[in-house]
Amino acid sequence: MNTDEFRRTGHQVIDWIADYMESGYTGRVSPDTTPGELLKLLPESPPRQGEPAEALLEDFHQLILPRMTHWNDPRFFGYFPCNHSRPGILGDLLSAGLGVNAMSWATSPAATELEIRMMQWLGRIIGLDWPGCIQDTASTATLCALLAARERLNPMNEDGAYGKRRFVCYTSDQAHSSVLKAVRIAGVGGRYLRLIPSDSEFAMRPYALEEAIQQDLQKGLQPGFVTATVGTTSSTGFDPVARLAPICRHHGLWLHVDAAMAGSAAILPEMGWLMEGVDQADSYLFNPHKWLFTNFDCTAFFCRRPRHLKQALAIQPEYLKTRHDAAAENFRDWSLQLGRRFRALKLWFVLRCYGVEGLQQKLRLHLKMARWFAEQVKACPQTSLLLEPRLNTVCFHLDSDERSEALLQSVNQSGQAFLTHTRLNDRYIIRASFGQTHSRVKHAEDLWRLIEERL
Numbered sequence: 544m545n546t547d548e549f550r551r552t553g554h555q556v557i558d559w560i561a562d563y564m565e566s567g568y569t570g571r572v573s574p575d576t577t578p579g580e581l582l583k584l585l586p587e588s589p590p591r592q593g594e595p596a597e598a599l600l601e602d603f604h605q606l607i608l609p610r611m612t613h614w615n616d617p618r619f620f621g622y623f624p625c626n627h628s629r630p631g632i633l634g635d636l637l638s639a640g641l642g643v644n645a646m647s648w649a650t651s652p653a654a655t656e657l658e659i660r661m662m663q664w665l666g667r668i669i670g671l672d673w674p675g676c677i678q679d680t681a682s683t684a685t686l687c688a689l690l691a692a693r694e695r696l697n698p699m700n701e702d703g704a705y706g707k708r709r710f711v712c713y714t715s716d717q718a719h720s721s722v723l724k725a726v727r728i729a730g731v732g733g734r735y736l737r738l739i740p741s742d743s744e745f746a747m748r749p750y751a752l753e754e755a756i757q758q759d760l761q762k763g764l765q766p767g768f769v770t771a772t773v774g775t776t777s778s779t780g781f782d783p784v785a786r787l788a789p790i791c792r793h794h795g796l797w798l799h800v801d802a803a804m805a806g807s808a809a810i811l812p813e814m815g816w817l818m819e820g821v822d823q824a825d826s827y828l829f830n831p832h833k834w835l836f837t838n839f840d841c842t843a844f845f846c847r848r849p850r851h852l853k854q855a856l857a858i859q860p861e862y863l864k865t866r867h868d869a870a871a872e873n874f875r876d877w878s879l880q881l882g883r884r885f886r887a888l889k890l891w892f893v894l895r896c897y898g899v900e901g902l903q904q905k906l907r908l909h910l911k912m913a914r915w916f917a918e919q920v921k922a923c924p925q926t927s928l929l930l931e932p933r934l935n936t937v938c939f940h941l942d943s944d945e946r947s948e949a950l951l952q953s954v955n956q957s958g959q960a961f962l963t964h965t966r967l968n969d970r971y972i973i974r975a976s977f978g979q980t981h982s983r984v985k986h987a988e989d990l991w992r993l994i995e996e997r998l
């Protein structure tokens with residue numbers, strides 16, 4: 544691809560993205576395809592000769608687009624959102640254009656310093672005055688927090704090994720699977736993970752945590768790490784961080800807070816309760832790639848004192864040493880991987896282009912949509928609300944699991960909306976999560992109409 548072809552195709556691609564975002568995708572939200580269908584249409588080997596850009600774009604439209612789930616379609620209400628935005632896309636495009644590796648300050652000074660400043664900006668708007676870095680995902684950030692916690696309690700020896708005393712982790716029975724995965728990867732083992740029971744609003748019970756820690760101490764184990772979730776995945780439950788923190792402090796445990804989804808709402812002054820007690824934790828994460836219009840991937844990871852994190856993750860082979868290591872931040876020391884993308888650029892574009900008030904306006908609309916939708920669920924004799932939505936996700940069900948599942952399948956098969964489900968209180972629960980960049984009240988109304996037609 545020469546410069547002319549790149550320029551011409553690049554303009555076409557931007558035009559296409561602009562239209563895609565402006566008018567929405569008019570086809571199905573989720574594809575009508577079967578496993579292996581695209582594989583059959585793709586050649587088994589790459590072409591021997593290069594192909595023109597027109598052929599690539601043609602195949603993108605014919606082969607790829609119809610088999611995509613359109614996560615940023617305002618009719619997508621599944622999982623949690625993964626929203627993007629025009630400034631975020633441009634920031635990401637420039638990052639791809641620069642093609643840098645932001646592993647160390649010296650490998651791209653502006654990338655590191657912009658990342659430091661963006662974390663300070665985010666901290667300022669959510670009310671957290673800790674250093675931080677951008678990780679790819681919440682899963683990675685939680686694993687990093689766990690490694691830092693183990694290092695603080697039980698530092699690795701010169702051989703890179705940890706002591707024999709068994710390290711125990713705690714989280715609620717509603718925690719995201721990424722916590723379970725982190726425990727597995729860190730070699731803690733399922734036998735040393737305690738799933739603390741949650742209450743009727745799906746929040747961790749503090750006294751049950753205290754009890755579990757006491758039992759482990761009596762067995763001679765080493766209680767080490769608690770993950771509290773602010774906004775659980777299934778139902779948006781909120782672990783009471785302000786009540787868990789004193790327990791963790793008393794026993795010397797590391798408290799990590801996973802606010803992957805809900806954390807974006809902390810930019811709203813009226814949602815200040817989301818941050819209650821977080822200043823007493825040790826690490827905190829949220830995902831601007833979920834609900835802050837910063838295209839995937841972008842996890843904001845804050846660490847009150849990153850010393851132990853760096854002790855656990857820093858490694859200094861000769862070929863990575865630079866003259867600036869003593870004076871500058873090297874984010875490779877905060878990360879599992881060495882190479883790092885320049886993610887701060889898209890975040891900078893988003894924060895500057897929307898401004899805090901622009902972001903707040905969008906989030907308030909999503910909250911309003913969720914409240915409106917929950918009112919319809921309550922008013923309808925055939926649908927039941929699982930619990931009042933405190934944020935943007937509404938959980939509801941019909942009178943039997945079979946009917947709930949059939950409703951969800953029918954909505955999704957229509958291609959006109961996309962919903963996902965979970966299981967809570969031994970029931971099949973339908974979730975509708977509101978949070979697309981181009982959502983309007985009309986989209987909530989259309990979703991409700993689609994549901995009503997099927998009741």
Ligand SMILES: Cc1ncc(COP(=O)(O)O)c(C=O)c1O
Pocket residue numbers: 623679680681682683719721772774775776801802803804830842
């Ligand atoms: C509460 C919570 N934590 C963690 C995650 C995992 O996020 P990521 O895909 O960034 O690893 C999710 C995903 O939805 C989540 O809801």
